[in-house]
Amino acid sequence: MRWVRPIRLAGLGSHQDADGLGWRVVARLQERLGSNADVAANALAGPAGLLDMLDGTGTLVIVDAVQSGAPVGTLHRWRWPGPEFVQWGGTSTHGLGLMEVLPLAATLGLLPPVVEVWGVEVAAEPVPKAVAAAAEVALVEELLATSTQEMHDVQDHSRSR
Amino acid sequence: MTATTRTIQVDALARVEGEGALTLRLRDGIVEAAELRIYEPPRFYEAFLRGRDAAETPDITARICGICPVAYQMSAVHAVERIYGLTMTPTLRVLRRLIYCGEWIESHVLHVFLLHAPDFVGQPGALEMARARPEWASLVKTGLRIKKAGNSIVRAVGGREVHPINVKVGGFYRLPRRTELAALVPELTWAEQAVRDCLDWSTTLDYPEGDGAYDFVALRHPDEYPMNEGRLVSTSGLDADVTEFDQHFAEQQVPHSNALQARKRQDGGTYFVGPLARWNLNHDRLPAAIQAAARAVGLAPPVLNPFRSLGVRLLEVLYAFGEALRLIAAYEPEGPASLPVEPRAGTGHAATEAPRGLLYHRYATDAAGHILDAVIVPPTSQNQAQIEDDLRRLAPTFVDLPEEQATWRAEMLIRNYDPCISCATHFLRLKVERS
Numbered sequence: 339m340r341w342v343r344p345i346r347l348a349g350l351g352s353h354q355d356a357d358g359l360g361w362r363v364v365a366r367l368q369e370r371l372g373s374n375a376d377v378a379a380n381a382l383a384g385p386a387g388l389l390d391m392l393d394g395t396g397t398l399v400i401v402d403a404v405q406s407g408a409p410v411g412t413l414h415r416w417r418w419p420g421p422e423f424v425q426w427g428g429t430s431t432h433g434l435g436l437m438e439v440l441p442l443a444a445t446l447g448l449l450p451p452v453v454e455v456w457g458v459e460v461a462a463e464p465v466p467k468a469v470a471a472a473a474e475v476a477l478v479e480e481l482l483a484t485s486t487q488e489m490h491d492v493q494d495h496s497r498s499r
Numbered sequence: 500m501t502a503t504t505r506t507i508q509v510d511a512l513a514r515v516e517g518e519g520a521l522t523l524r525l526r527d528g529i530v531e532a533a534e535l536r537i538y539e540p541p542r543f544y545e546a547f548l549r550g551r552d553a554a555e556t557p558d559i560t561a562r563i564c565g566i567c568p569v570a571y572q573m574s575a576v577h578a579v580e581r582i583y584g585l586t587m588t589p590t591l592r593v594l595r596r597l598i599y600c601g602e603w604i605e606s607h608v609l610h611v612f613l614l615h616a617p618d619f620v621g622q623p624g625a626l627e628m629a630r631a632r633p634e635w636a637s638l639v640k641t642g643l644r645i646k647k648a649g650n651s652i653v654r655a656v657g658g659r660e661v662h663p664i665n666v667k668v669g670g671f672y673r674l675p676r677r678t679e680l681a682a683l684v685p686e687l688t689w690a691e692q693a694v695r696d697c698l699d700w701s702t703t704l705d706y707p708e709g710d711g712a713y714d715f716v717a718l719r720h721p722d723e724y725p726m727n728e729g730r731l732v733s734t735s736g737l738d739a740d741v742t743e744f745d746q747h748f749a750e751q752q753v754p755h756s757n758a759l760q761a762r763k764r765q766d767g768g769t770y771f772v773g774p775l776a777r778w779n780l781n782h783d784r785l786p787a788a789i790q791a792a793a794r795a796v797g798l799a800p801p802v803l804n805p806f807r808s809l810g811v812r813l814l815e816v817l818y819a820f821g822e823a824l825r826l827i828a829a830y831e832p833e834g835p836a837s838l839p840v841e842p843r844a845g846t847g848h849a850a851t852e853a854p855r856g857l858l859y860h861r862y863a864t865d866a867a868g869h870i871l872d873a874v875i876v877p878p879t880s881q882n883q884a885q886i887e888d889d890l891r892r893l894a895p896t897f898v899d900l901p902e903e904q905a906t907w908r909a910e911m912l913i914r915n916y917d918p919c920i921s922c923a924t925h926f927l928r929l930k931v932e933r934s
Contacts, residue, residue: 381661382661383565383566383661383662384565386609386613387660387661389643389646390643390646390647390650390660434613434614434624434625438624438625438626441626442625442626442629442639445626445629445630445636446629446636446639446640446643448640448643
């Protein structure tokens with residue numbers, strides 16, 4: 339299923355270096371997108387904030403830092419509900435975890451028909467700062483380009499109808 | 500006969516903010532150790548505030564917590580403004596109270612409906628609760644809508660919902676227009692009534708016994724239910740200016756926690772901050788309608804059972820909606836958005852009432868307004884030792900239950916305090932011994 343409007347982009351994280359990836363991506367998306375009634379980007383301190391954004395319509399794209407053991411900078415893109423989500427477990431040590439929030443939103447009829455999680459692999463162990471920064475910048479750009487393309491596709495698709 | 504020992508261990512507490520664990524060790528039914536182990540790494544905020552411009556304190560300290568950033572901003576600006584000799588205009592004061600109402604609503608509603616309620620309906624979490632019964636799903640959905648009403652206040656006054664950007668030393672960057680606040684009224688009015696309905700639901704829950712002889716500590720204001728100002732008062736008779744906080748309370752390091760624990764200097768005893776403390780010490784400052792609502796649900800003070808904090812939080816949410824509507828109705832954006840700031844050397848203290856309780860800040864600045872020293876004592880640091888006392892006191896009421904139930908009751912007891920571990924681990928006292 340292609341993305342459908344309205345599109346909601348949510349960056350999860352904090353102000354801290356690696357964990358701040360979701361917020362930095364969202365900040366750049368906000369700059370790039372400007373004011374667009376069909377696309378909203380929000381920085382959230384935790385998954386529970388997603389519940390405030392959703393009304394059962396459109397597309398939700400969640401951006402977060404991930405540690406799965408893959409090389410630093412690897413871009414993950416998962417469509418909900420996929421097999422990857424099962425192994426994430428159900429609870430979080432920070433209030434409510436993503437794997438509690440998404441099923442809860444579905445139970446309450448708030449989950450949009452299209453939900454994607456974009457994860458960027460960050461380091462579990464310290465890596466040289468320049469290496470991590472370069473990888474992150476490159477991947478942020480790729481993320482921006484892909485999401486911008488998706489949004490153009492949505493608009494083209496909408497115009498062709 | 501050999502002694503029997505039993506250990507209840509929770510390696511990662513769920514439905515709290517931050518990373519903590521619990522160890523409860525008993526020998527022959529007697530509690531040997533009750534430890535709230537906070538292993539989330541310390542974050543050294545006080546250390547890296549040194550040398551920064553005091554004007555940066557509201558934005559830097561807000562990052563301590565994603566749930567209660569307004570509390571950090573309010574304590575920070577009031578402490579710095581005391582150094583600079585600023586007194587807020589009526590308009591600025593109203594807006595600060597209004598944004599605090601929004602944060603109380605956001606934080607309390609998140610805790611009541613998504614983190615605390617599952618404990619009282621026998622469900623492991625909000626997801627299972629919503630799946631178990633349609634009426635519970637409806638309740639959670641209502642809670643989310645009520646929370647969004649709180650978000651709308653913080654967004655309107657603070658510029659955004661998470662880590663607001665409109666608060667500054669001296670006031671605000673911009674005064675919201677009257678029409679912007681008036682637009683919130685229909686949803687706030689709906690939410691106020693919805694909270695009343697939820698209060699009725701709260702009376703149907705089964706609360707464990709838990710009355711304790713607590714020393715509650717909160718702010719007390721001459722006229723208002725406390726948020727941004729007041730004197731330090733306690734059940735045991737304390738009545739002190741906020742500048743005397745350090746004379747009455749002291750933080751100390753314990754081996755099992757990365758967060759400092761506060762205790763009373765006078766006797767080393769624990770004390771209790773948060774909604775129950777505010778409620779019991781300031782009930783006479785509430786409007787008659789809130790007092791009547793409290794009586795109707797059996798929560799007239801004193802409320803000494805921490806499990807009943809769920810209902811008290813709902814009552815504070817009800818109050819916050821009424822107060823927000825009152826403030827918006829009277830709001831006139833008169834005067835400047837902020838007062839001129841002239842840095843000077845000095846020391847400023849402030850305490851405000853975060854959703855989880857008293858939040859104390861103290862800053863010392865040089866003549867240019869750079870921070871020489873910073874002390875931040877969050878509510879969870881103050882409640883930690885009290886939580887451990889509760890575990891020791893109440894463990895005999897549940898240790899004979901099967902393992903899973905006993906563990907659940909211990910966790911439930913901790914969740915009564917809505918602890919924010921991320922806030923509490925802002926500082927670790929480091930002792931370096933050199934030979």
